[in-house]
Amino acid sequence: MSNVIVCEGTLAKTPYFVSEDGINLFSIEELCYYLMTNAYILDDSFVEIHLAEWIANECSLESLGKEVGTLCGKFDALSKFVTLLSKNIGYYSAEEWEELQSAINRNTRLSLNERRKIRADGLLNAGRIVMSIDEYEKILSSSSVGEVRFRAEVYHNMGVARCRLFDFARAAKAFELAYENYPNEDNYLSMLTAYKLSLSQEDYLKYLSEHRESYEDSLEVERRCEILKTNWEAQPENKFFKEVSSLKAKGNAYYDGIVSMTNELKEEYRECCRK
Numbered sequence: 174m175s176n177v178i179v180c181e182g183t184l185a186k187t188p189y190f191v192s193e194d195g196i197n198l199f200s201i202e203e204l205c206y207y208l209m210t211n212a213y214i215l216d217d218s219f220v221e222i223h224l225a226e227w228i229a230n231e232c233s234l235e236s237l238g239k240e241v242g243t244l245c246g247k248f249d250a251l252s253k254f255v256t257l258l259s260k261n262i263g264y265y266s267a268e269e270w271e272e273l274q275s276a277i278n279r280n281t282r283l284s285l286n287e288r289r290k291i292r293a294d295g296l297l298n299a300g301r302i303v304m305s306i307d308e309y310e311k312i313l314s315s316s317s318v319g320e321v322r323f324r325a326e327v328y329h330n331m332g333v334a335r336c337r338l339f340d341f342a343r344a345a346k347a348f349e350l351a352y353e354n355y356p357n358e359d360n361y362l363s364m365l366t367a368y369k370l371s372l373s374q375e376d377y378l379k380y381l382s383e384h385r386e387s388y389e390d391s392l393e394v395e396r397r398c399e400i401l402k403t404n405w406e407a408q409p410e411n412k413f414f415k416e417v418s419s420l421k422a423k424g425n426a427y428y429d430g431i432v433s434m435t436n437e438l439k440e441e442y443r444e445c446c447r448k
Contacts, residue, residue, distance in 0.1 A: 180202055182200070182201050184199050185232055188231075189227045189231070201237075201264075202264045204258075205262055208258075209273050213280050213288045214289055214292050215277070216251060216281070219254075220253075222242060226238065226242075229242075241254060258270075286315060287323075289308055289311065289312050292308055293305045301445070302337050302338055303446045306335070309328075313331075322355045325350075325360065328351035329359070329363065332344045332348040332363060337445060338442075338445060341367045349364050351363070361390060365394045366398070368380060
């Protein structure tokens, strides 16, 4: 059995609204969780007087709220806020509080958009694809066009996210913009691969004929696609599909298997699209 965590204060009747993420927090423990999962995008401005008043009045932690109020507008306020929480709230272990503190200290050297990219990449790796795309778009809308390499990395990762949604046409455009910002082989091969997956064979061959400089790269794309095909054949999902296909003559068993597989894939896709 897991250790019991004794909550502090009370549940808020009026939640604390975090405008950057559009979410409501209802307890001091939810605030701690939010800090841990969003440390890479927060800065000293997060510690403000409305937060201090909410802790004091809505969470019934008057003494803690007053102490938080003394940090507002001060240098290193976020780091000091985490130290204060670690001494008063038992939501995390000492090691976890230290980890949070280290993350905040590391990120103070990064710009807001660099911190946002860390968050977006984390969402992408966690399978929250649509949320990651939203973050990448925010970064691109607020970053300077002169930050070519940084923007190229953002466009590239957005292309990866689009591919995971099977949105290959928009993925190709993202990879193309990545290549325009910072021309390198990875961006170009990714762009060609997305074109191959989004265009008909006729249109893809037409594209290659109009861009003869892409010939050698197109061979590399074909080689990579063959590797992916070989890897897919070794996957348990492919084995299951072959087993189900062998039941086609038996009617219901075949269709039940197909429905089961399709529903599972649909749910995986919906999970990627959830916000």
